[in-house]
Amino acid sequence: MNIFKQLIVSLYSPKDISKFRFQGIGKTILFVFFITLISMLPSFLYLSSAIIKGIDTSITTLNEDFPNFEIKDGKLFMDAEKPIEKSKNGFLFIMDDSGNVTSEDFGKRTNNGFAILHHEFAFVGGGTLQTYPYSMLEGIEISKSDLSSFLHDIDNMLVIFLPILGVVTYIFSAGMKFIEISILAVIGLLVNNSLKRNISYRHVWRLTSYSVTLPTVFFTIMALFNTSVVGGIFIHWFVTIVMLYLAIKEIPKPKKNPA
Secondary structure (H helix, E strand, O other), X not given: OOHHHHHHHOOOOHHHXXXXXXXXXXXXXXXXXXXXXXXXXXXXXXXXXXXXXXXXXXXXXXXXXXXXXXXXXXXXXXXXXXXXEEEEOOEEEEEOOOOOOOHHHHHHHOOOEEEEOOOEEEEEEOOEEEEEEHHHHOOOOXXXXXXXXXXXXXXXXHHHHHHHHHHHHHHHHHHHHHHHHHHHHHHHHHHHHHHOOOOOHHHHHHHHHHHOHHHHHHHHHHHHOXXXXXXXXXXXXXXXXXXXXHHHHOOOOOOOOOO
């Protein structure tokens, strides 16, 4: 059975999953890498789109809507009497040299945006706040034209940066998936003992690798529609354990030796 058929039957057939306990470990590992790739694609595509859109919008907003400014001695100085605030394409942009707007305030106000504040840059992508204090630029002065040029350089490097980000994300996701399967396989051993089946940890690990298919595909579809699920991790593990239980239950009990 090829990997695509295994993916399909693993969505609904514990009986077929139970048969996969005999296949080679290499094919099982390949399947884990395969479903990991499927599961990370929606989030990576959304992240890549947000980065590309954010950089383009930042360049446009900086050049058209922000006044001239200068960052020196760890502080922002701008040619405006009050903070500048713009919202474009779902991104919030703020420039404030007064110190009234903090990075924490900015992070609470938007899921995507960029701020040039009194003592630091602040960036929010996908709801995650990152800050970069000007103290990191000790001895360096930055003007509006310098920042615009820097953003253009980043935009040109995305063709290299995004694939590298994708590979790193994939490797990390695969590592987490293997850890998840290994932990769930331990729970599977307890299920195996309760059902009095005679299979070892390596068999349970194989079964677990296919039992995670249904919740993995479900949450991939939810991510594709950018829909969050409350208690997602608990639902994921519960469905996996149920599928694993049903798969182990399909395994015949060992025959008792006649007295």
